[in-house]
Amino acid sequence: MLKGFLIGAAKGALDFVLLWAVPSFLLEYAGVPYSLDPMLRVLAAAIASLDFLEHSLGENSLLACAASMLRNAGVVSYAYLIMSGGVIRLAYMDFTVVMDVRALLFMAILPNIVGILSDIRRFVDALRTSRR
Amino acid sequence: MLYRAVLALRLATFVLSTVVVYSALAFYAENVAQVSQALGEGAASLRLSNKGLIPVSVTLRLELWHGDYSLIVERAYEVVPGASVPAFFDVEHVLEELPEDVLAKLAFERSEITLRITAKIDFSGLLSVTLRGSRKIPVGPLVEHCSVSVVSRRALNLTHAAVRVRAECYAPGIPVREATLKVFTGTGPAERIPLLFDESGHAAAEREIIVALESKALEAELCVHSVCRPIAPTALKPGS
Numbered sequence: 001m002l003k004g005f006l007i008g009a010a011k012g013a014l015d016f017v018l019l020w021a022v023p024s025f026l027l028e029y030a031g032v033p034y035s036l037d038p039m040l041r042v043l044a045a046a047i048a049s050l051d052f053l054e055h056s057l058g059e060n061s062l063l064a065c066a067a068s069m070l071r072n073a074g075v076v077s078y079a080y081l082i083m084s085g086g087v088i089r090l091a092y093m094d095f096t097v098v099m100d101v102r103a104l105l106f107m108a109i110l111p112n113i114v115g116i117l118s119d120i121r122r123f124v125d126a127l128r129t130s131r132r
Numbered sequence: 133m134l135y136r137a138v139l140a141l142r143l144a145t146f147v148l149s150t151v152v153v154y155s156a157l158a159f160y161a162e163n164v165a166q167v168s169q170a171l172g173e174g175a176a177s178l179r180l181s182n183k184g185l186i187p188v189s190v191t192l193r194l195e196l197w198h199g200d201y202s203l204i205v206e207r208a209y210e211v212v213p214g215a216s217v218p219a220f221f222d223v224e225h226v227l228e229e230l231p232e233d234v235l236a237k238l239a240f241e242r243s244e245i246t247l248r249i250t251a252k253i254d255f256s257g258l259l260s261v262t263l264r265g266s267r268k269i270p271v272g273p274l275v276e277h278c279s280v281s282v283v284s285r286r287a288l289n290l291t292h293a294a295v296r297v298r299a300e301c302y303a304p305g306i307p308v309r310e311a312t313l314k315v316f317t318g319t320g321p322a323e324r325i326p327l328l329f330d331e332s333g334h335a336a337a338e339r340e341i342i343v344a345l346e347s348k349a350l351e352a353e354l355c356v357h358s359v360c361r362p363i364a365p366t367a368l369k370p371g372s
Binding site for chain 2: 026030031032092093094095096097098099100101103104107108110111112114115118121122
């Protein structure tokens with residue numbers, strides 16, 4: 001229980017760092033004129049909390065599967081939002097900059113969609129086990 | 133099993149995404165200063181460096197507009213990781229591709245060229261960045277200075293003299309490579325002195341011409357293709 005709690009806390013913290021602190025730092029460091037949507041911080045915090053919850057509750061519990069599903073859905077929303085649906089437009093000096101990041105968006109979303117399917121299966125298995 | 137497959141997929145896509153984002157940021161950080169300078173000044177030689185992990189292809193498309201005339205120049209560069217390539221982003225060089233009649237107008241007049249720039253940077257098909265913008269660039273007069281001087285003079289007979297004239301023109305860094313100096317002797321058709329500009333923009337030529345003794349000054353004009361402009365008259369005395 002304690003081990004799961006600690007792993008969950010570490011993963012949650014890592015999630016928040018990777019999803020909010022690192023992108024904010026990199027954009028500021030590189031001087032990229034692109035501001036992150038404040039909603040992304042909320043999503044990053046939600047994903048971190050759900051990751052913590054999933055690991056604290058134990059991998060095969062119903063609540064852990066639900067938390068994992070929600071977490072994956074959160075990551076999909078986060079990826080879609082941070083990449084503006086795959087095409088980012090911004091103004092730089094007198095220039096219009098269009099970034100086509102659809103391939104990256106696909107790479108970010110794919111494992112989470114597969115993860116959601118995997119969670120559904122785990123959820124069904126856990127449900128069957130609990131009924132028995 | 134499925135859980136492990138998801139984990140592996142997650143790891144693989146994370147690593148690939150990190151590589152792409154790192155390469156893009158490295159390319160941006162390495163080249164942004166000189167690209168900004170080039171875009172600001174409208175003319176510069178670029179050296180595109182790729183310190184990322186994946187190959188980058190860069191396509192530069194320049195559209196020059198002068199009046200109704202437009203010229204499109206497109207160049208593509210492939211920069212492999214760890215390499216740097218010189219990129220052509222020099223308006224003066226692009227001007228070389230303008231047709232003669234446009235160049236001839238710019239040789240003597242101050243004008244404006246509208247430059248539309250499109251730069252497409254592609255990171256192995258995984259990420260592409262397109263920059264579009266336009267700016268107006270003052271161009272011309274391409275010929276900065278032109279003069280004719282008399283080097284020596286000797287009488288031929290009672291009515292005519294042979295005069296050695298030297299023509300010098302300066303047009304730095306321009307695509308005008310050939311011009312003709314027309315010298316009006318007052319005795320017959322104009323003498324044509326061909327001028328060839330070197331890389332530094334200098335052109336000089338000497339020619340002996342026959343003039344009437346009664347002539348006080350030489351009238352001359354510089355012609356670039358079909359457009360001619362008069363040069364200040366030169367007194368018919370050596371050293372003038």
